[in-house]
Amino acid sequence: MPNLDHTALAETAGFIHAVIKDTVGSDLTKIVTRFPPEPNGCLHIGHAKSICLNFGMARLYGGVCNMRFDDTNPAKEDGEYVESILADVKWLGFDYGDRLFFASDYFDIFYDRAVRLIEKGLAYVCELPAEKMREYRGTLSAPGIPSPFRDRPAAESLELFARMRAGDFPDGAMTLRARIDMASPNINMRDPVIYRIARATHHRAGDKWSVYPMYDYAHPLEDAVEGVTTSLCTLEFEDHRPLYDWVAANAELPARPVQTEFAKLRLTNTIMGKRYMRELVMSGEVDGWDDPRLATLSGMRRRGYTPEAIRNFCYSVGYAKADSRTDISQLEHFVREGLKAKAPVVMAVLDPVKLIIDNYPEGQSETVTLDNHPGDASMGMRETVFSRELFIERGDYMEDAPRKFFRLSPGREVRLKGAYFVTATHADYGADGELLAVHATYDPATKSGSGFAERRPKGTIHWVSTAAAVPVTARLLDYLVYDDPASEAGVTKNPVTLTEVSAVAEPFAAAAKPGQSVQFMRNGYFCVDYKLTTPERTVFNRVVPLKSGYKAETPKGD
């Protein structure tokens, strides 16, 4: 499967190209985009969509993309997220070089522009308490009521704003509002608040400020300061665009960025909001932001998703103006396709039961050779031990099996991967009827590679010799939530999202290093967990099962 890259955007982001061509000017290499996360949590798969678009568009046209932290809200932000966000962006394959910016570096400019707005009669200090302000804002059908402070002299607003900055007033006592149009059909234009008092410590600016700018005011200024031409954001900001334009037009800065909206990524069976993820992390319901069940980029990395798979997915979903929901299995499809080509195929038994080959000499063992990848000889071969006693999957034996059960049952023959054909004879059961061991005989003529061709069993099963089996842990992960249209939230919490299995693996599999993925034959792709693995025990997370019902549209060129 070929990997999709930014060139896919030429086809999958049609309307955005049209805006770029209209707004950047004739030299499209002048395009400047930005990826502007708020450092209030870790990045998730939705952010990957935005990263691929912003960095991808810049690459496509030969322009640049700024990595900018939108860190204007001191209460919710934290420096610790800055490092993790940068690591995620790099891991995803995007290099911002020296174009790393912080909105908090522009606090003086924001303040200065606010002063100029007051001087021009375009902003005023308003002392309406929050609930009154809400009431005065009006509704979709009723115009707003002007604040009694709307026409106060500029000199008075300037003095009050300076005192707000100096920390003379408590939080919430007053705000600075843009003076636009209380009768506008767009509620965002009814004298929006552009500064609020927050006597909070900022992760970079410390205690320097007692006032902080609102998103709708700060964002266009950040873009304009950096010379961003194309400010790509998600659809919920569409109604805010007139305000964005108003601020940009009144900013007295040389650049005039243009905002364009695209649909958010929404995924089935997935929670993505940072707020909800933070709750899960803080309550200990998941094992940190990099829990492999979370849709965070760090969780996906730990789980064994590759950056190529995530990029392929983002570029294949495309960028549309209309909201839609993408099936999570589309993402899993790309993950699986990537691993199919690269992951060694190994044997591990998740629910082991003994297979005893009664006609194989006791005390004897031999070496069998296995391909590391059936489709790629360059990945080499490995050896493993074959002996009289093996572990096989409990489910690979059935006493009274239906006709189409092509595994072990008394009288039925299967191929043991890379070794011999064996025929089951009988089984031992414990007092409670539990299966203790399966007995079989082998045919010495059928050794793999011997050219034996007289008969072919219908089934092949994997196994691990008891003489070489290494205990490992396999963690089977399920979605944290399932879509549930009947519930108010649209999703239901999944009661069981993690099943830990004590498995046995051939030594080659157990020796996989943290972050390395392998295919456990017939059981799925598994990646070594870097947090839980110890020198004594390798812990695997299942990345994806081998199959899904999802049929992806074949990406072009495939």
Ligand code: ATP
């Ligand atoms: P969340 O609601 O999950 O907290 P956010 O939008 O508040 O996300 P930001 O850090 O403000 O997160 O977002 C940084 C950028 O990523 C923004 O440009 C935002 O539009 C984009 N983004 C966030 N979520 C998605 C998504 N699901 N699909 C596409 N882009 C997204």
Ligand code: MG
């Ligand atoms: Mg946000």
